[in-house]
Amino acid sequence: MTMGTDSAVTVRGLRKVYNDQPAVDGIDLDIKAGEILALLGPNGAGKSTTVEILEGFRKRDAGMVTVLGKDPDNSKRDGKWRARVGIVAQSAGSVPELTVTEIVRHFATFYPRSKDPDEVITRTGLDEKRNKRVGTLSGGQQRRLDVALAIIGNPDLLFLDEPTTGFDPAARRQFWHLIEDLNADGTTILLTTHYLEEAEALAKRIAVISAGKIVAEGTPGALGGRDMASARLSWEIPGTGRRTMTTATPTQAVRKLARELAPVLTDAVGVVTGVEGEIPGLTVTRPTLEDVYLELIGGKE
Amino acid sequence: MTEAILARGSVELKVFFRDKTTVAFIFALPAILLVLLGDIFGAQAAASTVKNVTVGQIYVAGMAAGGIAATSFQYLGITIALERGNGMLKRLSGTPMPPVAYFAGKIIQVAVCGLAETVILLAVGTTFYHVKLPDQPEQWLTFAWVFVLGTTACAIAGIAVSSIPKTSASASPIISLSFTVLQFISGVYVPLIDVPPWLRDIASLFPLKWMAQGLRSVFLPAQAQRLEPAGTWEHGRIALVLLIWIAGGLVICARTFRWQNSN
Numbered sequence: 001m002t003m004g005t006d007s008a009v010t011v012r013g014l015r016k017v018y019n020d021q022p023a024v025d026g027i028d029l030d031i032k033a034g035e036i037l038a039l040l041g042p043n044g045a046g047k048s049t050t051v052e053i054l055e056g057f058r059k060r061d062a063g064m065v066t067v068l069g070k071d072p073d074n075s076k077r078d079g080k081w082r083a084r085v086g087i088v089a090q091s092a093g094s095v096p097e098l099t100v101t102e103i104v105r106h107f108a109t110f111y112p113r114s115k116d117p118d119e120v121i122t123r124t125g126l127d128e129k130r131n132k133r134v135g136t137l138s139g140g141q142q143r144r145l146d147v148a149l150a151i152i153g154n155p156d157l158l159f160l161d162e163p164t165t166g167f168d169p170a171a172r173r174q175f176w177h178l179i180e181d182l183n184a185d186g187t188t189i190l191l192t193t194h195y196l197e198e199a200e201a202l203a204k205r206i207a208v209i210s211a212g213k214i215v216a217e218g219t220p221g222a223l224g225g226r227d228m229a230s231a232r233l234s235w236e237i238p239g240t241g242r243r244t245m246t247t248a249t250p251t252q253a254v255r256k257l258a259r260e261l262a263p264v265l266t267d268a269v270g271v272v273t274g275v276e277g278e279i280p281g282l283t284v285t286r287p288t289l290e291d292v293y294l295e296l297i298g299g300k301e
Numbered sequence: 302m303t304e305a306i307l308a309r310g311s312v313e314l315k316v317f318f319r320d321k322t323t324v325a326f327i328f329a330l331p332a333i334l335l336v337l338l339g340d341i342f343g344a345q346a347a348a349s350t351v352k353n354v355t356v357g358q359i360y361v362a363g364m365a366a367g368g369i370a371a372t373s374f375q376y377l378g379i380t381i382a383l384e385r386g387n388g389m390l391k392r393l394s395g396t397p398m399p400p401v402a403y404f405a406g407k408i409i410q411v412a413v414c415g416l417a418e419t420v421i422l423l424a425v426g427t428t429f430y431h432v433k434l435p436d437q438p439e440q441w442l443t444f445a446w447v448f449v450l451g452t453t454a455c456a457i458a459g460i461a462v463s464s465i466p467k468t469s470a471s472a473s474p475i476i477s478l479s480f481t482v483l484q485f486i487s488g489v490y491v492p493l494i495d496v497p498p499w500l501r502d503i504a505s506l507f508p509l510k511w512m513a514q515g516l517r518s519v520f521l522p523a524q525a526q527r528l529e530p531a532g533t534w535e536h537g538r539i540a541l542v543l544l545i546w547i548a549g550g551l552v553i554c555a556r557t558f559r560w561q562n563s564n
Contacts, residue, residue, distance in 0.1 A: 055395060057561065079397035087395040093387030097319040098312065109308040110398040153396070 007066075008033045008157050008188040009054060014063035016049050023049045025212030027063070033156075036179070036189040038203035040196065042297055046212040047192040048090055051161050054190070055087055068157055083111050086155030086187075088146045090162050096135025100126050103134055104148050111153030124148040124178060140171040144178070151182060158182065160191045164198060176201055196290055210297040224292040233257070236281030238264070250284050305398055309406025317410055327376060328418055331368030332425045335360050338490065339430050354525045357430025359492065361422060362520040366513035367489040368418045369448070370455045373411040374509070375480040377459035379472050381407070385562055386469025394560040404554075408456050415452050435519055443536070444519045450543035451512030457550030458508060464557050488513045494528055501530060508546045511539045 009031035016024040024046045031037045041047050052058040054067050056076030065072060068084050075081040095103055104121055108114040121130050124144040129137060137145060143163060150158060160179070164172045172195075179202055183189055193199055199206045200220045207217040208224070216224040231250035235257065236242055247253040258265065258275050265277025287295075318324055338360050384390050393403060426432035435441060462479070466472040484490055486500040487510035493501060504510040517525065518534035526533050 057391065057395070076394075077400075079399065082395065082397040085395075087392075089388065089391065089395070091388055092392040093384060093389030094392075095312070095316055095389065097316045102312075102315070106308055106312050107396065109304055110396045112397075149392070 006033055007031070008035075008068060009190065010064070010066040011050075011054070012064040014050065014053065014065060015061045016046075016053060016058065017061050022212050024053070024060075027209070027212070027214055029207060029214065031157075031188060031190055033188050034183075034186055035205060036183050036191060036203045038199035038206045039190065039192045039209055040194065040199045040206055040293065041192075041209035042194060045209045045297070047209055048161055050209070051159055051190065051192055055085070055089075055159055057089075083113070083153050084156045086150035086153060086158040088143075088150045088158070088160045088163050090165075092146060094134050094142065094145070096133060098134055099131050100134060100137070100145060100148075101130045103145070104152055107149045107152050113154050114152050115154050117152065120148050120152050123181070124151075125174065140167055140175075143167070144175070147178065151187070155187065157188045157190070160189060162192055162194070164193070164195065172198065196293055200289055208293060208296045215296045216292075220289060223289060224296050226287055226289065226292045229287050229292075232283075232285050234281070234283045234285075235279045237261075238280060242281070254279070254282070254284065302399055302402065305402035306405040306409075309398075309402045310409030313406045313410035314413060317414060323376070327368075327372055327414060328421055330371065331364040331418060331422050334367070335364045335422060335425055335430070338364075351524050351527055353522050354528070355431055357426055357432050358521050359517070359525075359528075361426040361430065361432045362517040363489045363513060365419050365422055365520070366451070366487075366509060366516050367484050368422060369415040369452055369512065370480070370484070370489075370509050372414045372418060373452050373455035374459040374462070375476055377407055377411055377456055378462040378476045381460060381463035382466050382472030382476070383469045385463065385559065386472070388561070390559075391561040404460060407460070408453065411456050411459075412449075412452050416448070419448075432520065440519050443515065447512060447515030447519065447539065450540060450547065451508060451515065454508035454543045454546040454550065455512065457547055457554060461550055461553050461557065464559050468562065483507055483509050486510075488517075492528060493530055498530075505542075508543055511542045515539045 007030055009029065011027055011029040014024050014027040014029075015022060027046070027050060029037075029050075039047050039050065049058065053060045053065060054072055056067075056072035059073055067075075068081065070078070070081050072081075098106070100121060101117065104117040108117050118130075121127060124147050126141060126144055126148065129141055134142070134145065147160075147163070163179075164175050167175060176198070179189065179191070189202075191199070191202060204219060205217065206220055206223055207214050209215070218224070221227055230246045230248050232244060232246050233250060233253055234242060234244040245253065258277075258279060261279060262275040262277070263272075265273060265275065265279065267273045267277055335357075339357050342356055342360075381390075394400075423432065423434065427434060435444070462476055463472070466475050483504065486496055486504040487493075487507065488496065488504070489509070493510070493514070496504070501510075514529065514534065515536070517529075518536065529535075
């Protein structure tokens with residue numbers, strides 16, 4: 001990797017307004033070289049606008065943006081910068097009359113340090129389709145071809161804008177392997193998605209965007225204070241029904257509960273064992289990523 | 302840069318020749334029109350007022366110009382609008398491909414196709430309509446520069462017009478309509494002398510009229526200049542207008558060309 005700095009992408013105070021409506025309303029974002037960052041959010045939250053500004057496809061109204069050390073708005077016609085950035089757009093036209101090999105080889109001619117086209121075709125799982133016309137590929141295969149065309153130039157930074165929309169679960173999983181594989185080679189990746197499990201599976205860091213603002217940022221495990229959030233205890237009192245409580249100290253709460261219920265606690269076969277026994281129907285849960293996410297976006301999806 | 306231009310040119314040609322419907326349409330249309338117009342108007346003695354000029358010759362020149370412009374202006378303009386609509390232009394603009402390579406590739410494609418189309422047309426004309434090919438080297442030289450300047454001017458006009466339709470769906474009707482009108486007033490279907498002067502003046506603003514005039518000067522004998530409103534072939538003026546179109550068109554394209562539709 002030839003990266004002058006540790007940060008692949010730096011965004012400060014980014015704003016974009018359409019018809020007086022802010023689509024992006026003051027976003028700060030950092031992507032370190034070599035990491036996968038997932039930008040998660042409902043449709044219309046500003047994900048794609050943000051990404052298209054970073055890609056040099058859209059002008060911003062305010063803020064500072066640096067992508068691989070350059071301002072995309074000044075560098076969108078700079079071949080050297082373009083060669084280091086790979087783009088899988090949300091939807092992009094192709095050339096149905098060419099074969100997979102022909103179009104991948106064609107795109108390779110644009111790049112100064114392109115990868116081997118045959119290797120890229122194999123890597124994106126298009127081996128069996130290499131001599132087929134692009135127009136005959138399935139949706140999932142077209143999407144893999146999009147990735148092949150985006151990585152043929154051996155980019156340092158790869159943008160993936162909702163890459164798996166419309167995939168079946170097996171195809172999605174295959175696609176994730178490809179992305180992990182690319183990242184293992186050192187490619188920095190910005191992924192936008194509205195699939196929670198996709199962000200969780202791929203990204204070391206997730207930023208949640210809602211109504212043009214980043215509302216939370218963190219590792220999948222700690223997003224939105226999920227690791228520190230109150231736990232919910234639930235148990236059964238025979239004959240009375242289910243009880244629940246919310247606590248910031250679940251371990252202590254379980255100990256206390258066991259002492260209180262000691263007279264009725266039994267072991268697995270029903271012998272009363274006092275405080276050492278099992279609390280009937282005990283569950284301890286923390287909010288799932290989905291709970292946190294839905295809370296963060298305020299029920300917008 | 303050269304590598305990218307050649308790569309684009311070869312891909313454009315591949316794509317064009319693999320689209321069988323378009324190939325059939327582009328190559329057959331001028332020849333079919335030549336047969337239709339030649340047979341329908343052949344009996345009329347419109348041109349017989351001038352010695353040695355046949356209706357076949359007049360229509361070969363007209364159809365050659367119309368055919369070249371159909372490829373370089375109409376087909377090109379619609380294709381670019383479609384590529385913009387489906388996101389192919391955006392994809393290309395996200396690569397280090399020099400933009401010039403894209404346009405040069407298009408011009409290579411329309412030049413090859415325009416030339417092939419003209420050869421087919423001349424074959425039909427010489428076989429069935431007593432068209433005689435020019436025998437003077439100067440006439441072929443004239444053909445060469447009229448073809449090069451005419452194709453380039455029309456292609457640049459096609460690139461410029463591709464940015465007018467807001468969506469790719471409206472590209473074909475808008476571009477085809479304006480092209481049909483232009484052909485009628487530019488002396489492609491109807492001899493220029495029969496076109497009302499005010500329409501001729503409008504046609505004179507566009508490259509097609511001048512390319513058609515230049516091609517008549519190649520395929521028609523010198524006496525046929527009597528059928529020109531100007532009374533002469535006006536070679537100097539043809540070259541000048543086409544060059545102005547190329548220069549002005551480049552400026553317009555540089556300022557207005559869009560790599561994606563706004564949304």
